[in-house]
Amino acid sequence: MGRPRGFDIDQALERAMRVFWARGYEGASLAELTGAMGITKTSMYAAFGNKEQLFRKALQRYGAGPAAYVTRALEEPTARAVALAFLRGAVRTTTPPGGPSGCLTVQGALASSDESRAVHDLLVDWRNDAGVRLEGRFRRAVNEGDLPRNADPRRLARFIMTMGFGIAVQAANGLVPAELDEVVDTALLGWPA
Amino acid sequence: MGRPRGFDIDQALERAMRVFWARGYEGASLAELTGAMGITKTSMYAAFGNKEQLFRKALQRYGAGPAAYVTRALEEPTARAVALAFLRGAVRTTTPPGGPSGCLTVQGALASSDESRAVHDLLVDWRNDAGVRLEGRFRRAVNEGDLPRNADPRRLARFIMTMGFGIAVQAANGLVPAELDEVVDTALLGWPA
DNA sequence: ACGGTTCTGCACCGAACGGTACTTAAGTAA
DNA sequence: TTACTTAAGTACCGTTCGGTGCAGAACCGT
Known part of the structure; x- marks a missing residue:
């Protein structure tokens, strides 16, 4: 009951996400956010709470959307296929044809003032969590004999995550998907048989 | 002639650099900058011009300081030694014992609002320039027979740069030098003989 | 038609932002 | 000592920041 919401909350959130993606958390002002969302500040606060909760x-x-490739990659049958799918997914997501370059979780708040430390730490956890999941998948691969017994799952996961982050920066630098795919191929040359 | 400057301009710049390093360009406020520099805003404007020129x-x-490892690495005798020195240097610089984690040129302004687009572009150029120099060094290595004739210098340079950027993000994520050195070793497993 | 509930638009809040005018202090050259 | 030059400190500029109070509008069940 009550007056119905006059805008599509999903579409508004999608647009806010893109602004955060392009500007980072602190670089995205409420004016630009609500402008892109097509609503007023009041409506944003009523629907989402505040800027941090909106983020x-x-x-x-x-x-669940652009970064879903992380979860999808984990389901590949072999460790090598997981690594390849992960990095190819990173390339695709960080170079969307019509969207902002780079990765939201990397450029969201790599460095920030003290007031947004909470958001900074949230993103650190997000990034580290992806590494932990990758490590678990590689550990399984060792147990399954898919990776050599002497392979170090944590080390491999950290390497792949490092490549993923590097790809995000390179995408923000203007590299195109074809160039980044070459980088991915180069990175996997030393992958354990 | 005139009243002499009451502070060490080199030391003030060093401190400002560290604040920018930790906070990013937009995240560093004039109040925090001048506070760390030990001078007033007036003195900063007289000595440096404005915030952007200070940056x-x-x-x-x-x-010339923390990132001098880039130039130093180029002087190594072989392409492999260059790559190794570059990445080891990135690890050392992005994990200083008493200083901010990460790389100033990466977290300075990866994403930002429109007003600091100039700084954003400056950093994009800075990062790309490092890649170009690396590419030139690898091209020389091919000519010298140090790298196989079919090696692609641009591709190798992009790969090493990607690793460097990834290391910067991982450092900001809290990884310690020993962990990052392992990542470097893993990355170089597929390096052309 | 009604009260109850929720959303919207406008005006506004105090604080912090980058940047500056102006006065005073501290030095040099004559 | 005086005139000149430059730095330092204070107090302030207009703007933007994230966030709200309040009145009215749009829906519900009765």
Whole structure:
């Protein structure tokens, strides 16, 4: 009951996510956010709480949408296929034809003032969590004999995550998908047989 | 002639650099900058011009100081030694015992609002320039027979740069030097003989 | 038609932002 | 000592920041 919401909350969140993606958490002002969302500040506060909670919801949406390749990659049958799918996914997501370059979780708040330490730490956890999941998948691969017994799952996961982050920066630098795919191929040359 | 400056301009710039390094360009406020520099805003404007020019000077100092490993690495005798020195240097610089984690040129302004687009572009150029120099060094290595004739210098340079950027993000994520050195070793497993 | 509930738009809040005018202090050269 | 030059400190500029109070508008069940 009550007056119905006059805008599509999903579409508004999607647009907010893109602004955060392009500008980072602190670089995205409420004026630009609500402008892109097509609503007033009052409506944003009523629907999402405040700027930080809007970012948290946008990050959730990012994880379920553009960054879903992380979860999908883990389901590949072999460790090598996982690594390849992960990095190819990173390339695709960080170079969307019509969207912002780079990765929301990297450029969201790599460095920031003290007031947004909470968001900074949230993103650190997000990034580290992806590494932990990758490590678990590689550990399984060792147990399954898919990776050599002497392979170090944590080390491999950290390497792949490092490549993923590097790809995000290179995408923000203007590299195109074809160039980044070459980088991925080069990175996997030393992958354990 | 005139009243002499009451502070060490080099030391003030060094401190400003560290604030930019930790906070990013937009995240570093004039209040925090001048506080760390130990001077007032008036003195800062008289000595450096404005915030953007202060950042440009800080970036210069960063290139000549913490990031000097880039130039030093290029002087190594072989392509492999160059790559190794570059990445080891990135690890050391992004994990200083008493200083901010990460790389100033990466977290300075990866994403930002429109007003600091100039700084954003400056950093994009800075990062790309490092890649170009690396590419030139690898091209020389091919000519010298140090790298196989079919090696692609641009591709190798992009790969090493990607690793460097990834290391910067991982450092900001809290990884310690020993862990990052392992990542470097893993990355070089597929390096052309 | 009604009260109850929720959303919207406008005006506004105090604080912090980058940047500056102006006065005073501290030095040099004559 | 005086005139000149430059730095330092204070108090302030207009703007933007994230965030709200309040009145009215749009829906519900009765």
